[in-house]
Amino acid sequence: MLLERFRMQTEMMEAPDEPTKADASSEDMPILEFSGTIDPVVDIPNEAEILIYSKDQSYLTHGIHRFPAKFFPELPRYLIEKYSDSRQVVLDPMCGSGTVALEAMLMERLAVGIDIDPIAQLITRVKTTPIDPEILMLASTWLIETIQERYLTAGYEPDIPRFNYQDNWFHSFVIKELAIIRSTISDLPNSPLGNAISSEEQVDITNFFKIIFSSIIRDVSNADPHCTRTVIRQNLQRSILPGNTIGRFRENLEKQIDSMIEFAKVCSQLQFKEVRLPQSRAEDTGLDSDSIALAVTSPPYINAVDYPRTHQLEMYWLGLAGDEPLSKMKREYIGTETVYKKEYRSLRVSGLSALDPLLEAIFDKDPRRSFIVFKFFCDMKMQLQEMIRVLRPGARYCLAIGNNVIRGVPIPSQEVLGELATSDEVGFELEKIFFSGLIRHFIKIPRKERMRGEWVLILRKPQ
Ligand SMILES: C[S@@+](CC[C@H](N)C(=O)[O-])C[C@H]1O[C@@H](n2cnc3c(N)ncnc32)[C@H](O)[C@@H]1O
Structure with a gap:
């Protein structure tokens, strides 16, 4: 049933445009609408669709700098309040502009934010550093x-x-x-x-x-x-x-x-205030094993945002681009499009039943794109393995992921990540999954390939 619904959603995703109630929900599952903050006593049912009317996108320092595919603060706020307690460690391993880190800080959690992108690191630092x-x-x-x-x-x-x-x-x-x-x-x-x-x-x-x-x-x-x-x-x-x-x-x-x-x-007025922004990467955080009470993140979308290119002018002016060519930097990002020809001469398969037929279908049209998708999920496998290492037993990893269409082939990223996360090589349990409708992002993707929301996977490390 769960997989059928995933597939149905994926097919609907190919239709362009913004989310509407009719687009993404089935008749037996009404959309749950929230205006502003979601009360943590709310239990979003498995497979539900939610729609958040955000009231807080520029609250305090949230609006200090634009960033592609930024979270509405209300979603991480709900997840942090629901799945962690005050003074516990909350990690965002791909923190972007620091929405999770700021929300965790405001809720008196010890916020840890990691991002490979120098502009993201600086925004997060500024957002979470009060000045007299x-x-x-x-x-x-x-x-x-x-x-x-x-x-x-x-x-x-x-x-x-x-x-x-x-x-x-x-x-x-x-x-x-x-x-x-x-x-x-x-x-x-x-x-x-x-x-x-x-x-x-x-x-x-x-x-x-x-x-x-x-x-x-x-x-x-x-x-x-x-x-x-x-x-x-x-x-x-x-x-x-x-x-x-x-x-x-x-x-x-x-x-x-x-x-x-x-x-x-x-x-x-906060009783507890601590933020750590280590210089590391999502697949190799350098954090202690079993040390994190909750992780919340939204990874990059496949084939959608080239962060170094997006931030190149800002990096040049701020002296953050380094001496290496941009293409070298790009290769380090999860979801990179910078790949070598020799890497995609032949079809690469993952062993995942939700992914391999799609890789094959894309390969027939565009071998390079097929490899980009393959690489994205390989990198995400390492990332998931790192998360299961650093999370405490019983702790959650909440992952918001948009799915998209590559060369006409719908990629149900949530389904592939679900299979990957629960595989023997990773070991999470999938507690629940729900769909969060998207209202607007600073992102421009070809109309046909545009995402209309994100799936939120609630993964749990076994006790
Ligand atoms: C969708 S954005 C996150 C946006 C964030 N949730 C927010 O509210 O601003 C994904 C982030 O993943 C980061 N990223 C990509 N590869 C990474 C890696 N290997 N390690 C850490 N961060 C990475 C990108 O730089 C980007 O900032």
Whole structure:
């Protein structure tokens, strides 16, 4: 019955567009609708479909920076409250913009967030680091005044980071304004205020400014704002005039200062507050065995978001791209599309009954895509094995996964992951699965291949 329903859902997924009640539910299973926070006493039935009307997408620091396929805070909030207790360790091994880490922190759990992406790491750090409001106001006033002064000083030449196709991505006056903002942020430690605060405070405030800086880069570039990937559109109707870049930075800063002050106030009332952001990866976290009370995550979608490419402009400006070519970095991500020809010359199979016929069907049309799908599930197998190692016996791993269509072949990722997670090589029990309708994400995928929601698998490590 469960598998039949999975298949039925997968077929329906091929139809384009946003979720509607009729799309994803069967007659005998009404959609459960939630407006805002879901009470943790609610037991979402196995196979149910839920629809959350999010009220909190920009609550406190949640809205500080856009991120592809971000969680609505309400879903992780519910899972954290339902499946963990205060002061227990809650992990998101692919934390993206840190939605789970922030929610776990606000619920007085010890939040652990891991992500391979440097922009994701920085957003998560800033989102979960309260800053003293008084110092923040002083630093922001100094920053804005100094940027303005430098902008108006004829002959002021800021340091400009060099990267490929820079002049295609940005107008020359935008480059200069971005460079002024960037160099002023990095001068904060040498300012009179910088000298009066601790080095830890300097780092926290500088990171906060860097994230506000990062949040405007795409908007002032020549890249298509509606496309997740960073691509230039010749006919882009966007007019950026001299002075707009600095103006936009100031606007965003003012808005996010208010959010940060509110966040700091909430944090000051927490009885317990601890966040750890280790530099590791989801398949090899470096965390102790049996140490985690709950893990909640949403892995990348297969074939949907190329994170290094999406964040390339921000990484160049923030000096986070490193010296290696982007393609080398891309290969490290789960769900990567950067694969070698020799890897997909022949059909690769997984031994999973839910996956192998699909790999074969895709291989007939596109061997490379078939290998990308195969690799995604191989990487996820290692990730699941790592989770069963670090979770305490009896603890849950809540995994939200969207399924999609590759070269016309529907991929029921939830079904494949269910089979993988419960295989002898991994060892989870599948406690339940439900479908969470998706309202809107900052993500642009071809209409036919668009996901209309996510499956949430509640996996349990045996006692
Ligand atoms: C769908 S996003 C997570 C979004 C997140 N739930 C949020 O609310 O912002 C998936 C994340 O997985 C990360 N990722 C991909 N491969 C990884 C790996 N090997 N280790 C850790 N993180 C990885 C990506 O960088 C991306 O940030």
